[in-house]
Amino acid sequence: MQWVKKNEQTVYANRWFSVNLADVELPDGRHLDHFLVRLRPVAVATVVNEANEVLLLWRHRFITDSWGWELAAGVVEDGEGVAAAAARELEEETGWRPGPLRHLMSVEPSNGLTDARHHIYWADEGEYVGHPVDDFESDRREWVPLKLVPDLVARGEVPAANMAAALLLLHHLRLGQDVLP
Secondary structure, three states: OOOEEEEEEEEEEOOOEEEEEEEEEOOOOOEEEEEEEEEOOEEEEEEEOOOOEEEEEEEEEOOOOEEEEEOEEEEOOOOOOHHHHHHHHHHHHHOEEEOOOEEEEEEOOOOOOEOOOEEEEEEOOEEEOOOOOOHHHOOEEEEEEHHHHHHHHHOOOOOOHHHHHHHHHHHHHHHOOOOOO
16 A cells, blocks of 8 residues: 655755645545655764673753763765764764774664654774763763663663663674673
């Protein structure tokens, strides 16, 4: 059963996103108006060190009024490669410059409302280059043992679904354990 977009108009736009209204035809021929948000690609990155600790940010999200662990993330700028954006965001938000990045996964965090794609990378080494330029984005930055990730996710301390999925996959890849209780 496929929905068909017949028309789409921008209702609002800025340099980060646009809010659009689409005329969608359902399989039975009916039409409905559907709002959607078009977003720039998001690049995400972290480092997992030799002690199997992952570099995380503890931050508050005012929209949901929630605190949680996250990976460094931000939009890909015009003309910038996704991996380069991930490395830039990691350095700006944590003060750590990653070694060679590996693609971990790409996800669509809310594909019923937005076309956002988050591209998540990780490195197994990094170099501390100084206090983060964007230190206002998190309360603190910490190396957290990967073995704690399933419990953090289960307790709701990693509220963003894309971050939880990436951390659980890193846990599995690095520790070789099932991540389900």
